[in-house]
Amino acid sequence: MRFLGIDPGLRITGYACVDLAPGAREPTLVEAGVVRLRPADPVAARLRALHEELGAIVDELRPHRVAVEEVFAHVKHVRTAIVMGHGRGVVLLAAALRDLPLDEFAPAEVKKALTGRGQASKGQMQRAVMQQFSLRALPEPPDVADAIAIAACAARRHADLDATGVLATGRGARRQ
Numbered sequence: 577m578r579f580l581g582i583d584p585g586l587r588i589t590g591y592a593c594v595d596l597a598p599g600a601r602e603p604t605l606v607e608a609g610v611v612r613l614r615p616a617d618p619v620a621a622r623l624r625a626l627h628e629e630l631g632a633i634v635d636e637l638r639p640h641r642v643a644v645e646e647v648f649a650h651v652k653h654v655r656t657a658i659v660m661g662h663g664r665g666v667v668l669l670a671a672a673l674r675d676l677p678l679d680e681f682a683p684a685e686v687k688k689a690l691t692g693r694g695q696a697s698k699g700q701m702q703r704a705v706m707q708q709f710s711l712r713a714l715p716e717p718p719d720v721a722d723a724i725a726i727a728a729c730a731a732r733r734h735a736d737l738d739a740t741g742v743l744a745t746g747r748g749a750r751r752q
Contacts, residue, residue, distance in 0.1 A: 577734060579603065579679075580639035581727025582630070583719045584663030586622050587615050589630070590719030593637045596731040603731035605709045607637065608720050623666055630670040642671040643679040643730035645686060645722075679730040689732065690725045701725060 583590035589611040594603035611629040613622040634642070644667045647657050671678045684694035690704040698718040705721040706714050708728070715721040 577641070577731070578606070578637065578639045579641050579643055579727045579730040579734075580634065580637060581643045581723045581725070581730060582667045583722035583726060584626075584644065584660060584667050585613075585719060586619065586626070586659050586663055587613055588717060588719045589613070589626060589663060590717070590721075590723035591630075591633055592720065592723035592727045593639060594724070594727040594731050596735055601732070601735045603728055603735075605711075605724060608715060608724050610717065610719055619662065623662060626663060626666045627670065630666060631673075634670055634674055634676070639676065641677045641679055641730060641734070642667065643681065643726045644668070645683050645726060646680045679733065681726060681729050686722070686725050686729050689729050698722075 577596045579594050579596065581592045581594070590608070591611065592608035593606040595606055596603045611626060611633075613625055615622075617625070644664060645660075647661050647664060668678065687696040687701060688694040690696070690708065691700050693700070696704070698721070702714040702716075702718055702721040705711070705724045705728075709724065715724060
């Protein structure tokens with residue numbers, strides 16, 4: 577099964593594709609990278625460019641599922657949540673237009689799954705991804721590491737489901 581993890585943004589959007597072989601518990605990294613948008617462009621133009629780029633990525637990599645972080649709003653960073661919400665909308669649309677199932681994760685859930693700590697820093701996430709996927713260097717920019725982590729969370733969640741019949745989530749287990 578193939579999973580596409582996306583870390584949406586309106587300047588840089590990270591993406592990563594992982595495969596999970598039948599019976600495997602750990603995914604393997606297929607590809608990871610970023611979509612760079614021009615910050616000087618109007619938001620509508622960046623959303624269109626992101627839509628076109630994500631569509632091309634999905635069409636090329638042909639994932640079975642798409643995974644993305646839920647919007648996280650912090651009182652000190654409300655604007656960041658709004659901007660991320662625009663990018664998430666494009667991700668949701670790209671998945672929906674292709675009838676792809678969507679997995680959503682709280683940022684703390686992704687961090688805890690990769691580092692054991694829900695408040696991990698960007699650097700800790702990069703090091704954890706580098707180690708877990710046997711990369712020769714830190715994934716750069718950090719958006720790439722985040723996208724790999726999101727894709728890995730989705731793959732591991734489905735590996736757990738295949739193994740137990742119970743889907744483990746950060747909010748308890750639920751049967752699928």
